[in-house]
Amino acid sequence: MSDLIAEPINKKLLIIEDDESFAAVLARRLERHDYQVDITHTTQSGLELAEKISPEYVLLDMKVGDDNGIHILPQLRQLLPNSRIILLTGYASIATAVESIKSGADDYLSKPIDGASLLATLQGGVKTADQGASKGKHNIEPSMSPARMEWEHIQQVLKVNQGNISETARQLGMHRRTLQRKLAKKPQAN
Secondary structure (H helix, E strand, O other), rough: OOOOOOOOEEEEEEEEEEOOHHHHHHHHHHHHOEEEEEEEEEEEHHHHHHHHHHHOEEEEEEEEEEEEEEHHHHHHHOOOOOOOEEEOOEEEEEEHHHHHHHHHEEEEEEEEHHHHHHHHOOOOOOOHHHHHHHHOOOOOOOEEEEOHHHHHHHHHHHHHOOHHHHHHHHHHHOHHHHHHHHHHOOOOOO
């Protein structure tokens, strides 16, 4: 047994995301899977923290405040040549995906993100729960249903708007009563 080398429990991960509630949700999910998570909310502080802590993984939002996350990808790649960098976006398009990969991202995910896809992408490919369990790894949580993903997204927007249902409904492009009905029915996780 003394000949076995233990794999490190915590894997350093940096989240560069201006949506504080979304970043906190991601951090909680990933910490349950033994990631040591640091969060920053600007591209400049993201570059500084990346240089300081040298994370093995980076989740970078495409729109960080007024900045475009794609623009710092070359600098991140130079600072972290061996790290896995994943661009996150709520505005998915093929052109953006291609540009992000050319600029240094290893992968690209559209928001909202389910836990299984996020973990599989961080690990560099799709793994089923059975494959993970057979290798002594944690089981990957099941995918969220579309209704649950929508509900989670509504909760994030509602939090940003400090509970203002009218403003949240406007931002989501739905009628206030429709939003209230959706909020009253919390769907199951999957």
